[in-house]
Amino acid sequence: MQVVLSLLQQMSVYLLIAYLFSKTPILKSLFTVSMRLPSKLTIYVVFSGFCILGTYLGLEMLGAIANTRATGAVLGGLLGGPAVGFLVGLTGGIHRYTLGGFTDVACGLSTTAEGLLGGLVHLWLVRRGRMETLFDPWTAVAVTIVAESLQMLIILAVARPFDQAQALVQVIAAPMLVANATGAGVFMSMIRDRRDMFEKYGQLSSAKALRIAERTVGITLDGLTKEAAEKIADIVYEETGVGAVAITDREKLLAFKGIGSDHHIPGTVMQSPHSLRAIETGEVVFATGKENHYACSISEHCKLGSCLVVPILADDEVIGTIKLYEPKTKLFLNINKTLGEGIARLLANQIISGRFEQQKNLLVKSELKLIQAQVNPHFLFNALNTVSAVIRDNPENARTLVLHLSNYLRKNLKRGGDTSSLREELDHVTSYLEIEQARFADRLRVRMEIDDSLLDLQVPTFTLQPLVENAVKHGISNVLGQGRILIRSEILDDGSVSLLVEDNAGVYDQAGLGSSGLGLGIVDKRIKNMFGQDCGIAVECAEGEWTRVRIRLPKRELVAA
Amino acid sequence: MIRALVVDDEPYAREELRALLAGHPDFQLVGSCGNAVEALKGINRDHPDVVFLDIQMPRISGIELLGMLDPETMPRIVFVTAFDEYAVAAFEENAFDYLLKPIEPDRFEKTLTRLRRVSGQPQPLGTLQIPPLAHIPCYAGSRIRLVRLPEIEYAYTDLSGVHVVTAEGASYTDLTLKVLEDRTDLVRCHRQNLVRLDMIREIRLLDNGCAEITTRSGQSVPVSRRHLRDLKLRLGFPA
Numbered sequence: 001m002q003v004v005l006s007l008l009q010q011m012s013v014y015l016l017i018a019y020l021f022s023k024t025p026i027l028k029s030l031f032t033v034s035m036r037l038p039s040k041l042t043i044y045v046v047f048s049g050f051c052i053l054g055t056y057l058g059l060e061m062l063g064a065i066a067n068t069r070a071t072g073a074v075l076g077g078l079l080g081g082p083a084v085g086f087l088v089g090l091t092g093g094i095h096r097y098t099l100g101g102f103t104d105v106a107c108g109l110s111t112t113a114e115g116l117l118g119g120l121v122h123l124w125l126v127r128r129g130r131m132e133t134l135f136d137p138w139t140a141v142a143v144t145i146v147a148e149s150l151q152m153l154i155i156l157a158v159a160r161p162f163d164q165a166q167a168l169v170q171v172i173a174a175p176m177l178v179a180n181a182t183g184a185g186v187f188m189s190m191i192r193d194r195r196d197m198f199e200k201y202g203q204l205s206s207a208k209a210l211r212i213a214e215r216t217v218g219i220t221l222d223g224l225t226k227e228a229a230e231k232i233a234d235i236v237y238e239e240t241g242v243g244a245v246a247i248t249d250r251e252k253l254l255a256f257k258g259i260g261s262d263h264h265i266p267g268t269v270m271q272s273p274h275s276l277r278a279i280e281t282g283e284v285v286f287a288t289g290k291e292n293h294y295a296c297s298i299s300e301h302c303k304l305g306s307c308l309v310v311p312i313l314a315d316d317e318v319i320g321t322i323k324l325y326e327p328k329t330k331l332f333l334n335i336n337k338t339l340g341e342g343i344a345r346l347l348a349n350q351i352i353s354g355r356f357e358q359q360k361n362l363l364v365k366s367e368l369k370l371i372q373a374q375v376n377p378h379f380l381f382n383a384l385n386t387v388s389a390v391i392r393d394n395p396e397n398a399r400t401l402v403l404h405l406s407n408y409l410r411k412n413l414k415r416g417g418d419t420s421s422l423r424e425e426l427d428h429v430t431s432y433l434e435i436e437q438a439r440f441a442d443r444l445r446v447r448m449e450i451d452d453s454l455l456d457l458q459v460p461t462f463t464l465q466p467l468v469e470n471a472v473k474h475g476i477s478n479v480l481g482q483g484r485i486l487i488r489s490e491i492l493d494d495g496s497v498s499l500l501v502e503d504n505a506g507v508y509d510q511a512g513l514g515s516s517g518l519g520l521g522i523v524d525k526r527i528k529n530m531f532g533q534d535c536g537i538a539v540e541c542a543e544g545e546w547t548r549v550r551i552r553l554p555k556r557e558l559v560a561a
Numbered sequence: 562m563i564r565a566l567v568v569d570d571e572p573y574a575r576e577e578l579r580a581l582l583a584g585h586p587d588f589q590l591v592g593s594c595g596n597a598v599e600a601l602k603g604i605n606r607d608h609p610d611v612v613f614l615d616i617q618m619p620r621i622s623g624i625e626l627l628g629m630l631d632p633e634t635m636p637r638i639v640f641v642t643a644f645d646e647y648a649v650a651a652f653e654e655n656a657f658d659y660l661l662k663p664i665e666p667d668r669f670e671k672t673l674t675r676l677r678r679v680s681g682q683p684q685p686l687g688t689l690q691i692p693p694l695a696h697i698p699c700y701a702g703s704r705i706r707l708v709r710l711p712e713i714e715y716a717y718t719d720l721s722g723v724h725v726v727t728a729e730g731a732s733y734t735d736l737t738l739k740v741l742e743d744r745t746d747l748v749r750c751h752r753q754n755l756v757r758l759d760m761i762r763e764i765r766l767l768d769n770g771c772a773e774i775t776t777r778s779g780q781s782v783p784v785s786r787r788h789l790r791d792l793k794l795r796l797g798f799p800a
Contacts, residue, residue: 378617381643382571385662389573392580441572443595476570477619480596480705 003059003066003171007179010057011068015186017053021046022190044084044091047076051092051111055099064103066172069096070114070151071183074144077118078134078188085122089115103168106158110151117147135195140188144181148173205335209342212239220347221354224312224320226266229254236322236343240336243304244325250279250318259327263299271297278309279318284341285309288332306332310344314351322347364525375412376469379435386439401438407431412465419530422499423455425464429487432465436472440483444476449488454497459553460526464499466519467537467549471503474547478505495555506545520549527551563680566607567593568600568623569615569641574662578613578641581669588673597621598698598705601629601735604636611637611657611676620707621698627655628691628744629698631737637684639672655691694744697725699732706732714760714776716741718753728778750774750792751785758795 021027026042050072058067073092077085092115093108101107121143125134133139152173159165215235219228229247233255237245244258248270256264270276274294278285287294287307296302305328311318324340326332383405391398408431411424426448433446468487475483486502524537531554541547565588567578575593582588591607594600596618604612616623623640630636640659657679658672696707712727718738724731725741738755741747747755756774764784765773772784772792784792793799 377644381662382574385577385643385664386571386573388663389577389580392576439571439573443570477617480598480619 003061004175004178006059007066007068007175008182010059011071011179011183014050014053014057014068014071014183015190018050018187019190022194027191027194040080040084043076043080044087047072047080047084047088048091051076051088052095055092055096061168061171064101064107064168064172065096065099066176068176068180068183069107069111070144070147070176070180071187073111073115074118074147074180074184075140075187077115077120078122078140078143079191080119081122081126082116082119085115085117085119086112087115089113102161102164103155103159106155106165107151109158110154113150113154114147117150118143135188135192137185137189137192140184141181144184145177148177148180151176201335205339208239209339209346212236212339212343213346215239216346216350218350220350221357223351223354224249224254224347226254229320230257230266232322232347233257236324240324240339242324242336243327243330246323246325247320248275248323249320254320258325260296260299260302260304260325263296263302268298272307272309273297274307274309275321275323278311278321282311282313282318284311286332286337303327303329305329308332308337308340310340312344312348312351314348314355319348319351364522364529375409379469382439383435386435390438397438401435404431404434408435418461419458420461421455422450422457422459422464425459425461426450426455429464429468432468433472433485436476440476443482444472445482445484447484447486447488449486451489451491454489454491457497457553459551460523460530463523463527463551464501466523467501467551470520471501471547471549474505474507475503478507490550497553497555499551499553500548501551502546502548504546506541506543506547523551527553563588563611563676564591564607564609565589565611565613566591566600566603566609566636567613568597568603568618568626569593569613570595570618571615574615574641577662577664581664581666585673587677597623597626597629598735600626601698604630605735608634609636610680611639613639613641613660616640616642621696624691625694628694629736629740631740632743633739635684637676637679639676691744693746697734697736697741697745699725699734701732708732708734710745711757713745713747713757714778714780715750715754715756715774715782716747717755717782726780748792748795750788751783754782754784756782761796764792764796 026046051069052072054067054069054072055065058065058069069092073085073089076088080088089112093111096111097104097108121139122134125131125139152169155165155169156162159168212235216232219231222228224247229249233245233247234257236242237257242258244256244260244264246256246264247254252269253264253266255266274285274287277283285308287309294305294307296304304325306326308324309321310323312320312322322340322344324332324336326336383401387398387401387405390401408428411428411431430448437444437446464487468485471485472483475485484504486500488500488502490498490500492498520537520539528536535552535554538550538552539547540550565582567575567582567590569575569578572595575595579590579593582590591609592603594603598621600612600614603609614623614626618626621629623642627638637657638655640656641662641664642659643662658675660668660672694710696709697713699706699708708725708727713725714727716723716725716738717731718724721733723734723736723738723741725734726732738753741755742749747757750756756776760776761774762777762779763775765775766789767773770786770789772789774782774784776782
């Protein structure tokens with residue numbers, strides 16, 4: 001009994017050291033069950049240390065040492081796997097061997113065996129996917145009991161003289177079993193508790209960050225406006241639970257939410273030296289209220305006592321700051337500091353992508369203006385030439401042509417608005433085709449088969465025109481005989497609608513997105529913007545025979561005005 | 562009498578020129594063609610003094626057509642175009658004049674006056690600044706075929722005219738052997754034959770100093786004594 005107590009006393013010292021150790025960051029690498037070398041090395045070093053420590057803290061008795069060495073070896077094996085366990089045991093074993101005594105060989109051997117045993121259990125559990133069991137203190141207890149029993153058997157088998165060995169085992173077996181099993185169990189439970197804490201902490205802050213990210217999406221599309229700032233301040237205030245949240249641009253306060261909102265009025269020019277410094281340097285400024293003093297620059301009765309100022313950096317330029325405050329009565333949590341920096345990065349990214357989005361829209365708009373303004377001069381002057389010739393023998397026809405030409409030009413120049421009905425599109429196309437047919441007479445045949453029920457369909461303006469112009473250009477310029485154009489609507493069984501423009505030239509220029517591609521590319525982009533990625537333009541081509549450009553639109557009921 | 566040919570793919574554009582020319586009895590319209598292939602045939606058949614030529618036409622542009630004409634018998638060219646004035650300016654060296662559509666009658670008068678002045682005089686031979694031909698317009702029966710240059714194995718001329726031969730067989734063309742020699746990479750191997758060097762499989766030397774080429778598809782082409790030396794040099798053999 002005496003031995004049990006003193007061994008447990010030794011164990012207490014041992015566990016105290018283990019507890020202190022568990023407060024260090026090294027512990028983190030123990031619970032990753034990672035197969036990488038650096039973690040394995042850490043486990044080896046740490047638990048070899050504990051092994052040796054167990055030996056030193058042991059009690060000299062009957063020419064041997066009653067000890068808590070097994071704890072280190074078993075845990076090393078359990079956490080690090082067979083190879084690490086074996087090496088930890090071996091290291092501990094060799095160290096024990098050098099101390100001598102009649103059990104030196106037996107103890108050296110058995111420690112190695114204990115480490116290996118822990119490692120084998122690790123392997124067995126990992127293979128079965130039972131990671132949780134690995135961190136269960138009871139697993140450590142059980143394995144240690146088996147390991148210590150093994151050690152006793154080894155002592156009986158190896159240590160000589162046998163009588164002395166037997167006497168020793170009788171005295172130390174029970175105390176060592178109890179002490180080592182308890183030690184291993186408690187040590188493991190320390191490791192597990194630390195791990196759970198880390199996980200919970202991590203989960204909590206990442207859940208918060210994710211919720212903030214989710215709720216702020218799209219708010220800053222137009223940049224850091226007053227409205228956007230107010231919404232973001234509300235969200236951050238709700239999610240982080242800090243005393244107050246402020247968002248500023250480079251000069252003034254845009255939004256404020258929380259304690260002190262009576263005197264932190266949005267629109268006022270910033271005076272706080274912390275904010276000014278953050279804006280000037282682009283660095284995070286943290287005024288904890290202790291060594292780096294924070295005092296409200298507006299009112300001396302302000303309850304706020306600490307402040308974090310994070311600059312919002314878009315393209316290396318500070319465009320504003322986000323500030324988190326805590327009142328004098330509360331400590332500023334570290335987690336909120338990391339969170340604040342994360343939110344600033346998030347906002348910066350959103351603002352940058354908002355800028356990008358805006359520029360993209362501008363680009364599409366100006367591209368559209370370009371095709372709109374792009375009345376092909378060749379077409380225009382040839383049309384006028386045709387009119388001039390037709391006047392000679394048929395003034396009435398010439399008048400009709402002039403009207404078509406006017407209609408075509410007017411539509412090209414004036415059609416504003418993003419969408420038009422299919423009827424308007426066809427009207428535009430018809431005027432164009434009337435002139436082309438006059439120009440080329442027999443060399444151009446146009447067939448139009450459009451379902452009347454689709455005429456009110458809304459499509460992006462200038463959807464059909466560029467495609468038809470393309471088809472005519474190809475049909476006329478690449479066929480020595482007759483160019484044939486077919487414009488047809490197709491309603492599929494599932495109700496989705498497509499418009500087909502087919503010519504008989506079969507010229508494949510980069511899926512129709514080559515030279516004439518400016519037009520087709522924009523049409524495709526605009527349709528996708530309006531109806532989604534499933535819609536758009538598809539080009540099929542049988543070289544020398546036909547080209548089919550299909551505009552896929554969504555189901556009819558969705559596009560009808 | 563000045564003989565004129567009109568080439569334009571738009572019927573009303575041809576009609577317009579016909580009407581403009583009709584007021585000038587010293588000009589005779591010998592034909593009007595809707596594409597370059599017809600034009601080539603018309604020019605070779607009727608030998609007009611002047612061709613009013615549209616630039617943008619199906620398959621073969623007016624400028625490409627220029628490259629298919631024999632420089633020796635080249636008529637005077639007046640480009641007629643809707644908007645290609647820059648392109649025309651670039652090719653001005655090859656053209657006598659150019660007109661913009663719709664054609665102003667006064668401007669047209671000036672062109673006719675210039676044509677009257679040079680009528681009967683030989684045309685100064687300018688150097689054609691035209692990209693080499695990419696395909697050769699041919700007739701296969703009643704159909705028009707555009708044969709791509711790399712497919713041609715050789716070309717020959719006989720009593721019926723000029724033919725280009727591909728692995729699939731021979732097709733008649735309106736281009737002369739001289740134009741083919743000047744404007745393509747076909748090489749003269751005989752007074753009546755041109756051959757594409759990379760289509761030669763073997764050259765068999767004959768006793769009389771002549772030779773015979775076998776092409777990739779197994780057709781034979783004669784080589785005259787006069788051209789054998791040059792041919793061997795081109796292929797990298799010592800003459």
